[in-house]
Every structure is written in C-alpha cells, then in structure tokens.
Amino acid sequence: MTRYLLGTSAFVAVVRQKPADPVKRWVDALRLHDDELLLSAVSVGELQWGVNALPASAVARATWQRNLDDIVHVFVSRGCLLDFTLDGARRWAELMPLALGWVNPDDGVDGELPTVRRQVVAQCLADALTLVEETQPYHAALVPHGLAVVDPHASAGR
Amino acid sequence: MRTDEPDDLETVIQALGPRVGEPWKVEDAKSLLTRLIRHCRDGGVELIGVQGEPVLMISCRELMNVAERLNGPSTWGELLERDTELQPIDSPLPLPHGAESPPIDLEADRPARSVA
Numbered sequence: 001m002t003r004y005l006l007g008t009s010a011f012v013a014v015v016r017q018k019p020a021d022p023v024k025r026w027v028d029a030l031r032l033h034d035d036e037l038l039l040s041a042v043s044v045g046e047l048q049w050g051v052n053a054l055p056a057s058a059v060a061r062a063t064w065q066r067n068l069d070d071i072v073h074v075f076v077s078r079g080c081l082l083d084f085t086l087d088g089a090r091r092w093a094e095l096m097p098l099a100l101g102w103v104n105p106d107d108g109v110d111g112e113l114p115t116v117r118r119q120v121v122a123q124c125l126a127d128a129l130t131l132v133e134e135t136q137p138y139h140a141a142l143v144p145h146g147l148a149v150v151d152p153h154a155s156a157g158r
Numbered sequence: 159m160r161t162d163e164p165d166d167l168e169t170v171i172q173a174l175g176p177r178v179g180e181p182w183k184v185e186d187a188k189s190l191l192t193r194l195i196r197h198c199r200d201g202g203v204e205l206i207g208v209q210g211e212p213v214l215m216i217s218c219r220e221l222m223n224v225a226e227r228l229n230g231p232s233t234w235g236e237l238l239e240r241d242t243e244l245q246p247i248d249s250p251l252p253l254p255h256g257a258e259s260p261p262i263d264l265e266a267d268r269p270a271r272s273v274a
Binding site for chain 2: 054
C-alpha cells in the first residue's frame with residue numbers, strides 16, 4: 001500500500017473538479033482500498049485563505065467554498081486528514097534554510113518554495129508519504145532527504 | 159465476533175450476506191468467513207485461544223471496512239461521486255502566499271518593556 005499526500009496545488013485541482021485535469025483524473029482512478037490518500041490540514045488552511053481572498057461578489061466563491069467543504073468532509077470522515085505534527089514541525093525547521101526552487105503554478109513565476117508549502121512537504125517527509133504534485137525544481141534537492149513524488153501530469157503524458 | 163457497537167455489526171452482517179435472525183448453515187458460515195478474511199487488512203484479524211478453543215477476533219472498524227470494500231465505492235472518484243455534490247469551476251483560485259518572515263534571532267537583545 002502506498003500512502004499519498006496531496007500537495008496543495010493538487011488539492012486545488014481536486015476541489016476545482018475540471019473533468020480533464022490530470023490530477024482530478026488521477027485521484028478519481030485511485031483505488032480506495034489498495035492505497036491511502038491523505039490531505040494536510042495546512043493545505044486546507046491555504047485554500048480557505050484563497051477562498052476568503054476572493055471578492056465577496058465573485059460568482060465562483062460559493063462554489064469553491066462548497067466544494068472545499070464537501071471534500072474536506074470526505075477526508076475527515078475517512079480519517080485521512082493529516083494534522084501538522086511535532087515531527088512535521090521539526091522537519092520544517094530543517095527545510096527552512098534550504099534553497100528550494102519552486103515555480104508558482106498560478107503564474108509560472110520562478111521563486112522559492114513558500115513557507116506554508118514547506119510545512120506540507122515537511123509533514124510528507126515526517127510521515128514517509130509520497131507527495132502528489134506536478135514536477136517542481138525543489139524535488140530533486142529533497143530526494144536525498146527522502147522525498148518521494150508522483151506527478152499526475154507526467155503519468156497523463158502531459 | 160465481539161463488538162461495542164451492535165448496530166454497526168448488524169449492518170455489516172447484513173451487508174455480508176446471511177440475514178440476522180435466520181439460522182446460518184455451516185456452508186454459509188464457512189463462505190462468509192472466507193469472504194470476510196479475504197477482505198481484511200493484514201493485522202485486522204487476530205486468532206486467540208479461549209478455554210482451548212480458537213477464537214477469531216475482528217474489530218468492528220475492520221468489519222465496517224470489509225463491508226465497504228465489498229459493497230462500497232472502489233475508487234476515490236466513485237467515493238466523491240457518492241458523497242459529494244461537486245461542481246466544476248471555470249475560474250482559477252490564485253493562492254496568496256503571504257509575507258515570509260526571517261528566522262528568529264535568538265541572540266538579539268530585546269529592549270526592555272516599560273512597565274506602567
């Protein structure tokens with residue numbers, strides 16, 4: 001059994017529910033009883049932050065919130081919501097000084113892996129999970145630290 | 159089978175086959191146990207001895223898992239289809255990443271706070 005942790009960008013894709021999205025298709029096809037799919041509470045917070053930042057008048061805001069609530073409920077009811085733990089916090093402290101290149105999937109701009117995303121990656125390392133995320137420059141740097149990644153975009157043939 | 163939650167157990171047994179209240183034939187019981195054990199996770203079943211008789215211990219949670227594995231959705235797609243009313247969203251959700259703060263300087267001398 002492989003234990004997967006949805007990266008935050010992958011989680012956005014699942015909440016967004018675009019039928020042709022490679023992440024949605026990968027998650028939809030994942031066998032419930034053969035593998036485990038986990039979601040970080042940190043990712044939930046980041047998405048909620050994003051929804052809160054949408055203008056109250058935005059037509060899609062209510063749909064984002066409803067989809068987010070529905071999906072979080074499913075993860076919670078299956079015991080698949082992962083809290084940020086003490087071990088995760090200690091791994092995060094190790095990651096903070098590292099130069100970790102990251103491309104923002106929203107705008108394609110190169111930068112450093114943001115603090116909040118480092119918390120998700122740290123929890124992934126602390127629990128020896130496989131991160132579900134589109135390939136990022138920082139992945140190679142963290143392989144020696146034990147990071148395992150699956151990229152649904154790559155398996156979909158891009 | 160021992161459980162703290164008889165309602166759950168009844169649900170599971172009904173889902174597995176023979177109806178509660180109907181006498182089970184030996185063949186039914188053998189078939190049921192075979193199916194049940196085949197769908198348990200490793201470590202989900204424990205064999206213990208009670209007064210010299212072997213007893214199979216299965217937790218109620220494991221029984222519920224078995225029932226879901228037998229009768230419930232088999233993929234995350236089917237699960238989300240069953241348990242949610244998700245709508246596709248055309249517009250993206252740009253995520254703010256906030257201001258990055260420097261590490262705490264543990265050697266810095268903090269100015270004394272004035273006490274009123």
